[in-house]
Amino acid sequence: MHKCIAIIPARGGSKRIPKKNIKPFHGKPLIAYSIEVAQKSGLFEKIVVSTDDEAIAKVAKQYGAEVLKRPKALADDFTGTGAVVEHALGIYTGYDFCCTIYATAPLLQERYLKEGFEKLKSSDAVMAFSVTSMPFPIQRTFKLKDGRCEMFTPEYFATRSQDLEEAYQDAGQFYWEKIGVEMRDIAFGSDSIPIVLPRHLVQDIDTMEDWKRAELMYQVLFPDKFDGLDGVKIHE
Numbered sequence: 001m002h003k004c005i006a007i008i009p010a011r012g013g014s015k016r017i018p019k020k021n022i023k024p025f026h027g028k029p030l031i032a033y034s035i036e037v038a039q040k041s042g043l044f045e046k047i048v049v050s051t052d053d054e055a056i057a058k059v060a061k062q063y064g065a066e067v068l069k070r071p072k073a074l075a076d077d078f079t080g081t082g083a084v085v086e087h088a089l090g091i092y093t094g095y096d097f098c099c100t101i102y103a104t105a106p107l108l109q110e111r112y113l114k115e116g117f118e119k120l121k122s123s124d125a126v127m128a129f130s131v132t133s134m135p136f137p138i139q140r141t142f143k144l145k146d147g148r149c150e151m152f153t154p155e156y157f158a159t160r161s162q163d164l165e166e167a168y169q170d171a172g173q174f175y176w177e178k179i180g181v182e183m184r185d186i187a188f189g190s191d192s193i194p195i196v197l198p199r200h201l202v203q204d205i206d207t208m209e210d211w212k213r214a215e216l217m218y219q220v221l222f223p224d225k226f227d228g229l230d231g232v233k234i235h236e
Contacts, residue, residue: 002121005046005095006038009067009084010103011075014051021051022059023211025227026218030205031223033106035063041110043117046101050088057102068092086100089179097121098177104205105173106218116176117193126181128193130171131203137164168194171202 008030014020014064022029031049038047050061050068052075057067068091074084085100112130120128139156142149151157156164170188185191203214219226
């Protein structure tokens with residue numbers, strides 16, 4: 001029997017969207033969606049929120065998660081998620097698999113968490129994480145330089161988009177990993193299994209424009225949770 005732990009990093013110092021992790025999103029704190037989908041999946045013996053913020057800790061406990069108070073050294077703008085997860089796994093031992101779930105993933109579906117776990121545990125891979133396809137061929141993209149355009153790969157200017165290889169990106173929702181097994185390749189390399197999500201279930205939330213888009217996406221995806229056109233939520 002495999003033992004699994006979910007770790008949800010949730011720092012309190014968000015600057016572009018103040019108090020982002022606990023800001024109300026369609027009637028409840030944003031982080032609540034990540035906690036609840038982890039609970040509904042039935043995969044985890046323990047769900048831990050790693051935070052430096054008392055308000056986040058209070059909300060996390062309210063929704064049934066255990067709270068790990070992280071040290072200040074792991075709560076600045078430069079500390080990566082890996083260090084936060086490593087700190088948590090140094091305290092919570094005895095698990096075979098860890099799933100890092102971001103606190104800003106209200107569109108995450110439990111079936112993809114389950115798919116990631118099933119594919120990872122039956123493979124020789126080390127990680128399984130959420131990805132989605134790029135909406136536009138990356139070979140046709142360009143940068144702005146001195147007020148003009150400059151293609152990254154100009155040799156593909158005349159290539160039809162349907163003839164270009166499809167590209168994928170990190171969907172930023174969850175990351176399964178086998179505990180105690182070292183990567184032989186980079187994290188997004190051959191040691192990782194991509195769990196492909198449709199683009200309509202993926203939205204980064206870094207700005208208020210992102211936030212509004214995510215709210216609109218949620219309302220379209222889950223119309224049964226709203227009463228008519230006024231956007232009033234009628235149940236959780």
